[in-house]
Amino acid sequence: MNPITHHALAELLDQHPSPCLSLYQPTHRHHPLNQQDPILFKNQLKVLENSLHHQSSESEIAQLLEPFHNLANDREFWNHTSDGLAVFGSAGFFRVYHLQRTVSPFVVVADSFHTKALRRILQSVDRYHVLALSLDHIRLFEGNRDSLDEISPAPGVPLTLTEALGEELTEPHQTVASYGGSGGTSTPMHHGHGGRKEETEIDAQRFFRAIDKAINTHHSQASGMPLILAALPEHHGLFRQLSHNPALLAEGIKGDPNSMSPSQLRESAWQIMEPEHQARYIQLAESFAKSKARGSGLEDLTEIAEAAQQGRVATLLIEADRQIAGRLHPGSGNVHFDDAPQVHGDDLLDDLGELVIQQGGRVFVLPSVHMPSDTGAAASSRY
Template sequence: MDLVTRADIDLLAEPEGGDSQVSLFMPTHRFGRGVEADRLAWKNLVDGVEAALVGRLRRPDIEALLAPARRLHADDMAWQYMSDGLAMFLRPGWERTFRVPASLPALATVGDHLVLGPMLRMLSGDEHFLLLALSQRETRLMEGSRNTVEEVRLDEVPTSLAEAVEPQEPRSDAMARPAANAGRGGPAVFYGHGAGDDHHKSVEIERFLRSVSTGLRDVLVGQTSPMVLVGLDQVVATYREVNRYPHLVEDVVERNPDQLAPETLHELAWPLIEQRLRAQRSRVIERFHELHGTGRVSADLQTIAQAAAEGRVETLFVQADPWCWEGVEDTTLPVVQLGADDRYADCELVDAAAIATLNTSGQVYATSQSVVPDSEVAAIFRY
């Protein structure tokens, strides 16, 4: 699974010249017969994009642009490790691919910019959260939604005490015990006896957790999703002291996570997240209605899009069930040529407003809860 960060969104939202930018989205299966059906659906989607590009680009340029999508189709192993949704973004000489734990619409767009709407819910949806399972043996970061959590790969973040702490020189009264990952060739950690050694171990644990927090700061840059901690009391308390992520949930799952499967972690964490998100969303919606008649709120898409472009949107609500782009209907393939089909002009405006709001440090709520009846969007303005 690939964690989508604000840095990714910023990169995807960069204005680039040319009219040969492609966004592809598709729901996927994790296992079973649906996997092969997904591969065929991906091939058909890419073929549809190729047909849409004829007349825009020369044949060699089309083949070069779509080469990453064709390689993915041919990669047997990749299709065995999908999540619930797949997204790929293509520019000449550049591509980004994300497997995400949320279903995405079957959709492709071709035009002078990338479409991000279906991905924004991974940053701003009212069901998206992070889970940090803390232990000395194995620390895991997970990204979750209402239905699941999935582990995020951490390449530069220490995930065990043995990784973060240099082995100590053995003393005469000390004995070596295998480290948490000793079975994988990890170093031994030496423990002695007495209060001095207990203090030393506490210092090591704090150093380890500080390294985790520092490493996650880079991984989570731009994230605003709530994070719930899972772990034993002492480890969780120490982590809170060194934490650098500003969106920790106050409630904690006080369990040793080492033997807990992702399904169990989700079952324990989701009620805490759901309660918090529902209360937070309700407060913001209530504020929207309190400001009615002051000129500080609007449910008109054109007005909101203009205000977002000017950096005036403090909070943007976007209807997400379904998201605008998920209403795409086509008799053959859901391939949209941007700027050329009036049916999707509003979707492009919603997308632009959401990106502009995020880029000016506003908050976007992709919510299934209606704020204003019969309106795709609603916004609170800064002024």
């Protein structure tokens, strides 16, 4: 299983052999509700199979759906689900993602993968990382306002002191010699060249530097998410003194993270994140208001689409739980609104978000209460 990252999204947006199968569904973390999840998944597979009959042979269908059926029968997998599930498959390609947000059940068979729901999750501004740090190992968590889950750090992130320092691990700086005593006995005498406390501090500094660099490179820069440090009070000062990660928040969780449950960590983390979260909403809305005052703020969807097509949109704000039936014609930027929308048809807001990202702009998904416009979108143009 792979974490949801911008790199993972880019992998899905690459060219893959057609047909590309996309499956989304809500899941549950606990018994007995999670018993419904594999049943819904198998029903979704039937829909996929029926759709494939229109374009693929029986042998091709069997090959495409084999990894899906294997997943359906994996009892261990269904005992450890989260809030949502996204599964993608094509010839020679299969990816499974646990989601920290629930999604509506739907399937898509097309020439490319359906990734809009993933982009909504990646574009949300309430996501964060928690680095649980001790002197000899780390754990990494990803969370939002509702949940916090431990994730596997990316390759290149050392998990332990030994992994980080290897042969550079400080050896005890002392030698032992024996001196003759009375009656032929010898007494060991220790000559210190730096006490054990000093050696521990040297190793801690090296370890913290390695962790800071690896987390910044492989997680903070890649995700853009804030980082919350969870560590003993005495470790906060040293880590912050050595850190060069701009994503590290000034406030952290002070206590032994190894003695805290994920729910306790989430509670403490959200107390830190909530004011940051609200401040971010306010800052985005105020920034749009300034753009609008300068004449570079756009609210009309057709105007936003035209500016996005020309690569002029620097920042786009999208209303979180709103869908606008319509589609954006690639290449021209023309907008078509659907008078009779399909249940799982195109969402114009998602199309705008995808186009802005392709053109190098930033996209943020905001709750309706924080949206500075009533059209579902608000864009700040570069010129």
